[in-house]
Amino acid sequence: MPNAKLMQGNEACTLGALAAGLKFYAGYPITPSTEIAEMCAEELPKIGGKFIQMEDEIGSIAAIIGASLTGRKSMTATSGPGFSLMQELVGYSSITEVPIVIINVQRVGPSTGMPTSLAQGDVMQARWGTHGDHPVVVLAPGNVKECFELTVKAFNIAEEYRVPVIVLTDEVIGHMREKVVLPDQRQIVVSNRAAPSTPAGYLPYKADQDGGVPLMAPFGAGYRWHVTGLSHDETGFPTNKGEVAGNLITRLMRKVEKAEPIIRDYATEATDDCDVLVVAFGSSAMSATSAVRQARAKGVKAGLFRPKTIWPFPEEPLKEIASRAKRVIVPEMNLGQLVLEIERLVAGKAPVERLGKVNCELFRPEEILAAIMGGSK
Amino acid sequence: MSDSLNYFRQNRLPHIWCPGCGHGTVTGALTRALAKLGIDKNNVAVVSGIGCSSRAPGYLDFDTLHTAHGRALAFATGIKLSRPDLKVIVMTGDGDCTAIGGNHFIHAARRNIDITTIVMNNSIYGMTSGQYSPMTPTGLLGTTAPYGNIERPFDLTKLAIASGATYVGRSTSYHVQLLGELIEKALLNKGFSVVEAVVGCPTYFGRKNKLGGAVEMFEWQKDHAVNAKAAAVMAPEKLEGKFLIGELYNQAAPEFTAEYAALVDGVRRKYDNFQGGVRECAQNSD
Numbered sequence: 001m002p003n004a005k006l007m008q009g010n011e012a013c014t015l016g017a018l019a020a021g022l023k024f025y026a027g028y029p030i031t032p033s034t035e036i037a038e039m040c041a042e043e044l045p046k047i048g049g050k051f052i053q054m055e056d057e058i059g060s061i062a063a064i065i066g067a068s069l070t071g072r073k074s075m076t077a078t079s080g081p082g083f084s085l086m087q088e089l090v091g092y093s094s095i096t097e098v099p100i101v102i103i104n105v106q107r108v109g110p111s112t113g114m115p116t117s118l119a120q121g122d123v124m125q126a127r128w129g130t131h132g133d134h135p136v137v138v139l140a141p142g143n144v145k146e147c148f149e150l151t152v153k154a155f156n157i158a159e160e161y162r163v164p165v166i167v168l169t170d171e172v173i174g175h176m177r178e179k180v181v182l183p184d185q186r187q188i189v190v191s192n193r194a195a196p197s198t199p200a201g202y203l204p205y206k207a208d209q210d211g212g213v214p215l216m217a218p219f220g221a222g223y224r225w226h227v228t229g230l231s232h233d234e235t236g237f238p239t240n241k242g243e244v245a246g247n248l249i250t251r252l253m254r255k256v257e258k259a260e261p262i263i264r265d266y267a268t269e270a271t272d273d274c275d276v277l278v279v280a281f282g283s284s285a286m287s288a289t290s291a292v293r294q295a296r297a298k299g300v301k302a303g304l305f306r307p308k309t310i311w312p313f314p315e316e317p318l319k320e321i322a323s324r325a326k327r328v329i330v331p332e333m334n335l336g337q338l339v340l341e342i343e344r345l346v347a348g349k350a351p352v353e354r355l356g357k358v359n360c361e362l363f364r365p366e367e368i369l370a371a372i373m374g375g376s377k
Numbered sequence: 378m379s380d381s382l383n384y385f386r387q388n389r390l391p392h393i394w395c396p397g398c399g400h401g402t403v404t405g406a407l408t409r410a411l412a413k414l415g416i417d418k419n420n421v422a423v424v425s426g427i428g429c430s431s432r433a434p435g436y437l438d439f440d441t442l443h444t445a446h447g448r449a450l451a452f453a454t455g456i457k458l459s460r461p462d463l464k465v466i467v468m469t470g471d472g473d474c475t476a477i478g479g480n481h482f483i484h485a486a487r488r489n490i491d492i493t494t495i496v497m498n499n500s501i502y503g504m505t506s507g508q509y510s511p512m513t514p515t516g517l518l519g520t521t522a523p524y525g526n527i528e529r530p531f532d533l534t535k536l537a538i539a540s541g542a543t544y545v546g547r548s549t550s551y552h553v554q555l556l557g558e559l560i561e562k563a564l565l566n567k568g569f570s571v572v573e574a575v576v577g578c579p580t581y582f583g584r585k586n587k588l589g590g591a592v593e594m595f596e597w598q599k600d601h602a603v604n605a606k607a608a609a610v611m612a613p614e615k616l617e618g619k620f621l622i623g624e625l626y627n628q629a630a631p632e633f634t635a636e637y638a639a640l641v642d643g644v645r646r647k648y649d650n651f652q653g654g655v656r657e658c659a660q661n662s663d
Contacts, residue, residue, distance in 0.1 A: 023459075024458070024459055026454075026455060036384075045640055045644040045645070045646060046428075046644055046648045047639045048641060048645065048663040050458050050637065052454065052455075052456070052458055052637075054450075054451065054484075055480050055481065055484040058448065058451065059448070059451035059480070059484070059641030061456075062444065062448045062452045062455065062481075063451050063455030064454060064455060065452060065455065066424070066442070066451070066454065066455025066457075066459070066460065067455040067456065067459035068462045069440075069442065069456060070455075070456055070459040070463075072459050074459075077433070083600065088445055089445060089448070092444065092445055100393070151466070167391050218442040219422050219442075219456060219460065219463070220419070220420065220422065220440060220462070220584050221419075222419040223440065224418065224419065224438055224439055224441075225440060225441075226434070226441045226442075226443070227442045227443065228434055228435070228442075228443035229443065229444065229445055230443065237389065237435060240434070241419070243569055305475060306424060316535055324456045334432070339556075354385040
């Protein structure tokens, strides 16, 4: 196995980004994500890429949007406080449809919180951190290998749909080391944004109104187009017409809604006949997997649904599996964020139990097992 | 004239600026400087933040990027580092550049990244109708300084020089010829260049402070600006209440994207067998 390596999640994210075609990184040091910046600083010059350590996280996301406009695949990495600072420009990336990838290695918050400890408190920030309706895609790796795979996927989604994509890992996934067998580069499917063929008649935001993705010209190629965070029409110039602005927002949201069945990604374990369905993501799902297996060993029909795309959530698969369950349990390292989406989807057809935890320590499988067994008495 | 008109998106005109505003004058000076240098408009990116002055790129026929408040230089840094062959110009205002964007300004200057920054200083937040800015003179009025501004203003040119900019100049919308010359030299400088253009805002700054209309504000510029060369031989008391115009700093230093390119060359020579993608370098074995 020539490509088998012991590596941590942050390293796997970086390798995934490079495999997907990363050529530009801008970032600001922040625990527990810094290894990504350090690796990019070392690796990007070797492939003619660019790295810059910016003066803050706002500058970092601004710089990657600028670089992406020139046609280079660009990303940044951060954690909670830095992710909060980036939020205004997440919206800028959404409305201008400039593809970027953000790795957010979650830590304990709010504020400075506990920089080196585990939490999954950014589920809602990742979806709704910037103001206004906006499209965004959030992927959640459940192990080190998936850090690689989902970072590749993040770039592909960003390129295909021209949206900001957030890879939401956490302190445990980011720093945990596992053996990973990397795929051969030739087997990795890499997407690139669709570009126009000629500047003549180029309308930078012309797209099928029902969630279409416009063609994107790089800066410096003779298209001389205008990009603004103001509501704009298909020419790219600002508009004061409410209807045009509304159509833009609707199309941007429809892009991701339409993409959901295509980009949806999840894993299941023992869900065919499960009475107790556990829904968990990221590091919590590692403990949940063990708990489900232990419950099965005790004769309890437990199953696991593990979303890898959490925004947009894989709605239909969850609804289908949950429709057969008697109970749903949602363990997560916060006091109830993803569970709100699960409650919405299960819609009262089964009780949804919250299993929130904020003491900074990874779930022990027994804690989740106790919850599974608790309701089975 | 026709040469510089060629740099405008003429179908986007007329502009939104008020009568007597200096932003159009500055934008005109920029296009004339570009025309004089014969710069290919396919090879230029103009970046702005938020505010009256930041609307300028929308009227210019280049790749143009109207960003978020204060962030123009950070976006421009990404563009320039990614495509060092592009001429990158930032058009910003006193509030956009020195308040919300102050951090990016000093760091872009520190890096000496080859970006030409034109700061239109009208001493007020015009777009939001007249609040005081970090460059509103002490004692003058804004809607958020109804009893007079008690804060001290930045001297932007000194800030730029201290931060590491390699070309710094100041002119006004009255001294248009000088403004064009400074912008031209700024465009030619291989490094971070700052041209402050003192402009009038008759609508908010002028009216609030009873400074008169557009003509009176031009006269104020004429009466209070002193050329740096003349100032060098003037007694200090004669310079009281005046401000300097002209070239204030011009000294070469290593430019960021050139330094990065040299770094890349060195690294690639060392790892010339590296194929990209997954790490293959002995140095990186785990």
